[in-house]
Amino acid sequence: MVANASDLPVEQTQVLVIGASMVGMTLTALLAKHGVRDCIAVEKHSSTAIHPRAALFHPRTMQIYRELGLYDSMAQESTKHYDEYAGIFDVESLAGKFRRQWLANMNAGIESLSPVMRLYLTQQIFEPILLEKARTGGIDIRHSTELVSFCPDDAGVTALVRNRDTGQKSVIRAQYMIACDGSRSPIREALGIKMKGYGLMSHSLTIYFKADLGKYVIGKYNGVIYVNNPTLRGFFRLDKAGREGFLVVNMVGEKQHPADNITDERAAEFLKAAIGADASFEITLVAKWQARCEVAEKYLDESGRVILVGDSAHVVTPHGGFGGNTGIHDTHNLAWKLALVLSGKAGPALVTETYEKERLPVARKTVDQVFERYIKRVAPELREPYEKEGFVIEDEAEDAHLELGYRYWSRALDTDQKQSSETLENPKTATAKPGSMARHVFVQLMDSDDEEIPIADLLGESFVLILGSQASGWIQAAQFLQTEKQFPEVKIHQLKAGSEVEFCSRYGISSTGAVLIRPDGFVAWSESGPAVFGFGGMGIPDSAETLRCVLKKLLCLGDHIPSFIPQTAQGERLINRSEGLASITLSRALFTREQLLLEEKSRALKQIEEIERQLADVKRLSVLQDEMAMLSMKLLPVWSDATTNPPKHLFRIVA
Known part of the structure; x- marks a missing residue:
C-alpha cells in the first residue's frame, strides 16, 4: 500500500517501469518507437552495468535491436572483443585435457533463418548504447531511484518512489506499472505470485577477473568454455584476447553450493583450478547467486495493471544465454500492445488477455530446456533425484527452434485456441x-x-x-x-x-x-x-x-x-x-451454398439426435425417481386406519 503522501509531489505518466537495466530499457525504447514517450523508468543502481553480464544475444533478440537501429553499432562493438563464429567447448581446464565440443560454430547456417546473427556483447558495453537510445526517444530514466510501495486499482497504479542519494520521495500515478525488477522481484513477492519449476539447484557464484590467458584461447577456444574437473564445474566466458571475462562456478566436487562461505582466497583457488596452470590474475568481483529454473504462475496482478517482465516473470541459469534474451522477447511482445491500448486503438484485453497467454508457455518451455542443459553440462548426478520426484526432463531441442521457432496462441491471432499445445516448430521447414x-x-x-x-x-x-x-x-x-x-x-x-x-x-x-x-x-x-x-x-x-x-x-x-x-x-x-x-461463377457459388446448407442440415439432425438422447435419459431418471417414491410409500405407514390393508398397487399419473 502507498504511504500517507499527501504532501508529496504527484506525477502522472502512462507507463512506469520499475528496473532500468537491459530488459527495462529495451521496453522503454520499444515503447518510444511505438509512440509512448510518456514513460518513466526508475532504477535503484546509480548507473548502467559495470560488470560483463549476459554476453550472448540470440538472433531473435538481434532482430529486435535491428528494428531499434542498434544492430550495426552492437555488431561493431562485438567484433572488437569477441569472435562471431565462436563455439561451445568442454575441457578439464583451460590448460588441460579437451573433453568434447557442444557446438562448433554458433552462427553456422543462421543466415538462412535470420537477417542477423548471434553475437557476444557484455551489458557494460551495451547498456550505455541502449540508455542513449531510450533517452533520445524521450524516455525519463532515473537512476538511484527505488520503489517504496505501490497500490494498483482498476484504472492504474499509484507508486511511491525514493531517490536513494537525496532521500526525496515522490508519488507517480501510472496507467500501467511494469515489473522489470529482477529474479527476486519485490513486486512479484508483494503481489503473492508464486514461482513454479525446479527450485533451487545450486548456490552458484560468478568470478569476474582480468588476466593474460591468450595462449589458452587464441586459435583454440573462443566462446563458452565449460570446465569439468574434480575441483569444480562451471564455465568461462572470455574476450578473444583472453584478457578479461568471468568464471561461473555451479558445482564444487559433488557439492551444489560453491557460494557458501566463499572468500577471496577460495575464489582464487577455484579460478586457478579452472585455468589449470600458473597464471596471474586480478579478481574484480565475486557475485553470489542462486541457480534456479522457474516461472511465475501468472504475469499480471488481479487489476491487470501490474505486469511482470523478464527475470521477475521467469528465472533460468545462464546455460545457453536464455535469461536476458527471453526477457527482451517479453518486451517486444508487450510494447506494441500497450501502445495500441493507451492510444485507444485496441481493447484492454490485448494486454490483459494475450501477453501472458502468449509469453507464459514460451517461458515454461525455455525453463524446461535450460534445466536440461544445466543437468547435461554441469550436474548429471541431479537427473535421478529429480526424476524420482516426478520431474520429466525433456530432450534437448535445437537452439534455433527455441530462438526462432516458438509460436503463440491467443485472441490476438487467427488461431484455434483448442490447438494450443504446440509451443515449438522447426523454423527451417515449418x-x-x-x-x-x-x-x-x-x-x-x-x-x-x-x-x-x-x-x-x-x-x-x-x-x-x-x-x-x-x-x-x-x-x-x-x-x-x-x-x-x-x-x-x-x-x-x-x-x-x-x-x-x-x-x-x-x-x-x-x-x-x-x-x-x-x-x-x-x-x-x-x-x-x-x-x-x-x-x-x-x-x-x-x-x-x-x-x-x-x-x-x-x-x-x-x-x-x-x-x-x-x-x-x-x-x-x-x-x-x-x-x-x-x-468463381454463379453456378459454383450456388453449389457452394447448397453444400453449406446440406452440411448445416446434417449438423442440425445430429444435434436433434443428441437432444433426443438426453431427453430419453432425463425421462428414465424421472421414472426411477417416481418408482423410488412409490417404494417409500409402500414401506411407510401412511394410512390412518391400521386395520385397512394397504393397496396392492399405486398408479402413476402420466401427463
Missing part, C-alpha cells in the same frame, strides 16, 4: 501460419526498382499486409483502412511477379493470397487465395468484411472472423483459390 514467427525470406516489392530485401525490413513499425503479385482483390478489400480511423495503421506491400516463389512457399499462400503480420513480427492471419466479392447473399463473407473482422479480433475489439471460403466437414476447400476470381 510453414509460417497464424501464431508463427515471420520466416526470413528475401522479397522484391511491386513498383520498386530496389533489389530484394529481407522481409524484416518491412516489419516492426505497424501491422503489415503482404500480398501476392496477383492479389489485387485484397488491395480493393483493404481500402476501408484508409478511411476507418478506429484501426491502427496497416502498411500494404505487394510482391513483384516472379520474385514471390519463396515467400509463397514459406507462408503457405498463392500469388493471389495475403498475409497479415503483427508489429512484433508474428503472422496474425493469412489467406492462401483471392479476395471474393458479391456473394454475401449466398453465405460467402465479403473480403472487406473479413479483413475488418480480422482486425477487430486481433485488437480484442471483437472475436468473430468469418470463414472466407466455406469448407466441407472434412476441411476441404469448396473453391480452389488458385483458379482465381474468374473461376
Whole structure:
C-alpha cells in the first residue's frame, strides 16, 4: 500500500517501469518507437552495468535491436572483443585435457533463418548504447531511484518512489506499472505470485577477473568454455584476447553450493583450478547467486495493471544465454500492445488477455530446456533425484527452434485456441501460419526498382499486409483502412511477379493470397487465395468484411472472423483459390451454398439426435425417481386406519 503522501509531489505518466537495466530499457525504447514517450523508468543502481553480464544475444533478440537501429553499432562493438563464429567447448581446464565440443560454430547456417546473427556483447558495453537510445526517444530514466510501495486499482497504479542519494520521495500515478525488477522481484513477492519449476539447484557464484590467458584461447577456444574437473564445474566466458571475462562456478566436487562461505582466497583457488596452470590474475568481483529454473504462475496482478517482465516473470541459469534474451522477447511482445491500448486503438484485453497467454508457455518451455542443459553440462548426478520426484526432463531441442521457432496462441491471432499445445516448430521447414514467427525470406516489392530485401525490413513499425503479385482483390478489400480511423495503421506491400516463389512457399499462400503480420513480427492471419466479392447473399463473407473482422479480433475489439471460403466437414476447400476470381461463377457459388446448407442440415439432425438422447435419459431418471417414491410409500405407514390393508398397487399419473 502507498504511504500517507499527501504532501508529496504527484506525477502522472502512462507507463512506469520499475528496473532500468537491459530488459527495462529495451521496453522503454520499444515503447518510444511505438509512440509512448510518456514513460518513466526508475532504477535503484546509480548507473548502467559495470560488470560483463549476459554476453550472448540470440538472433531473435538481434532482430529486435535491428528494428531499434542498434544492430550495426552492437555488431561493431562485438567484433572488437569477441569472435562471431565462436563455439561451445568442454575441457578439464583451460590448460588441460579437451573433453568434447557442444557446438562448433554458433552462427553456422543462421543466415538462412535470420537477417542477423548471434553475437557476444557484455551489458557494460551495451547498456550505455541502449540508455542513449531510450533517452533520445524521450524516455525519463532515473537512476538511484527505488520503489517504496505501490497500490494498483482498476484504472492504474499509484507508486511511491525514493531517490536513494537525496532521500526525496515522490508519488507517480501510472496507467500501467511494469515489473522489470529482477529474479527476486519485490513486486512479484508483494503481489503473492508464486514461482513454479525446479527450485533451487545450486548456490552458484560468478568470478569476474582480468588476466593474460591468450595462449589458452587464441586459435583454440573462443566462446563458452565449460570446465569439468574434480575441483569444480562451471564455465568461462572470455574476450578473444583472453584478457578479461568471468568464471561461473555451479558445482564444487559433488557439492551444489560453491557460494557458501566463499572468500577471496577460495575464489582464487577455484579460478586457478579452472585455468589449470600458473597464471596471474586480478579478481574484480565475486557475485553470489542462486541457480534456479522457474516461472511465475501468472504475469499480471488481479487489476491487470501490474505486469511482470523478464527475470521477475521467469528465472533460468545462464546455460545457453536464455535469461536476458527471453526477457527482451517479453518486451517486444508487450510494447506494441500497450501502445495500441493507451492510444485507444485496441481493447484492454490485448494486454490483459494475450501477453501472458502468449509469453507464459514460451517461458515454461525455455525453463524446461535450460534445466536440461544445466543437468547435461554441469550436474548429471541431479537427473535421478529429480526424476524420482516426478520431474520429466525433456530432450534437448535445437537452439534455433527455441530462438526462432516458438509460436503463440491467443485472441490476438487467427488461431484455434483448442490447438494450443504446440509451443515449438522447426523454423527451417515449418510453414509460417497464424501464431508463427515471420520466416526470413528475401522479397522484391511491386513498383520498386530496389533489389530484394529481407522481409524484416518491412516489419516492426505497424501491422503489415503482404500480398501476392496477383492479389489485387485484397488491395480493393483493404481500402476501408484508409478511411476507418478506429484501426491502427496497416502498411500494404505487394510482391513483384516472379520474385514471390519463396515467400509463397514459406507462408503457405498463392500469388493471389495475403498475409497479415503483427508489429512484433508474428503472422496474425493469412489467406492462401483471392479476395471474393458479391456473394454475401449466398453465405460467402465479403473480403472487406473479413479483413475488418480480422482486425477487430486481433485488437480484442471483437472475436468473430468469418470463414472466407466455406469448407466441407472434412476441411476441404469448396473453391480452389488458385483458379482465381474468374473461376468463381454463379453456378459454383450456388453449389457452394447448397453444400453449406446440406452440411448445416446434417449438423442440425445430429444435434436433434443428441437432444433426443438426453431427453430419453432425463425421462428414465424421472421414472426411477417416481418408482423410488412409490417404494417409500409402500414401506411407510401412511394410512390412518391400521386395520385397512394397504393397496396392492399405486398408479402413476402420466401427463
